[in-house]
Amino acid sequence: MLKKIFIVTLMFAFSLSSVFAQDTTTTETTTESEGNKPREELSQNFVDALAGQDERLLISAIEGGSPQVKALCFKALSEKGANSEALLEAINRYVSYGLNAPSTQNSDSMVRYQALQAAKAAKSETSVEYISQMLYSEQETSNIIAAAQALGEIGSAKGVPALLFQLRLAKTQAIVYEVTVALGKIGDQAALSDLIDLAQNDQYFVVVRQAAVDAIKNIKPASGDNGGSSTTTTDDTAAAQ
Structure with a gap:
């Protein structure tokens, strides 16, 4: 009888310790996830504040900010539009950001993706050359699709x-x-x-x-068709003279 009580008590203690262990792991994961949220929100709020100011501040953030900030800046441009020459130049420079780096980074890929979205929204023919160049070396499916969509819109x-x-x-x-x-x-x-x-x-x-x-x-239709009609008209005119 005592042996049975001991076994039951031991099993209960083991189960209790397992529950505490799971709770601890869950708490650590949740804490880590929640710890990243304030940083993400801060970056978003920072970019939102800049987007409402002089465009030079946004360009400065693109040039000097982290990959996350760069991506958020281009996302803002895709939503509000980019018509100035300076903003278009920034977009064009970054559609191939990180492609020539020794090792690929997800953060770099996200910068390219958001820059392509901004180019798609801007619909500037100046972007075509830069997007075309990156299409020859891009490996990320999402970026290739974004580039194709941008070229189609332009x-x-x-x-x-x-x-x-x-x-x-x-x-x-x-x-x-x-x-x-x-x-x-x-x-x-x-x-x-x-x-x-x-x-x-x-x-x-x-x-x-x-x-x-x-x-x-x-x-x-091929332009040759129109050219043929034009030639016939010219010949007819010459014959009439």
Whole structure:
């Protein structure tokens, strides 16, 4: 009888200690998580305050701030817009931030992502060259998609070669889909052949192939057609004389 009581008491004590151990671990994790919140809120409040002031302060924070602050600054620009030359220059410099670093950092990738969102909102053709350059070396799927969306919104044919590079690379179907949509928005003839091939490729999801079909509909007619009409008119005029 005493032996049974001892065993039951021992089991109860062990269970109690396990509960306390779990509570301690949970408390430590919660404390660590809550400890990061004030820092994040402080950074956000700091950037919000700067966004309401002179743009030079925001540019200064981008140049000298931590990756988190840089990303928040570009997020603010994507929401309020960036029209000045100085802000556009900052955006263009940072769409490839950290790409040439020896080791990739998640924080650097987030800076690029938010800079791309700001470029997408600004819709400045000055960004096309910089976004195109980063597309040749970017590895993060989310950033490739963000770059494709930005080029599609800007709508310049200068972005087509970099988009076709990603289309042919076909890293993921999500990338192929977004690149296809972007090519459709731009509507340049240079993409037509690739889009026709994609529309017939049964290795892709139907939604991707449908995007290719929709993009084909948006491709502008070749300029040679207009040139032919112009030549005929000129010849007819000469004959009449």
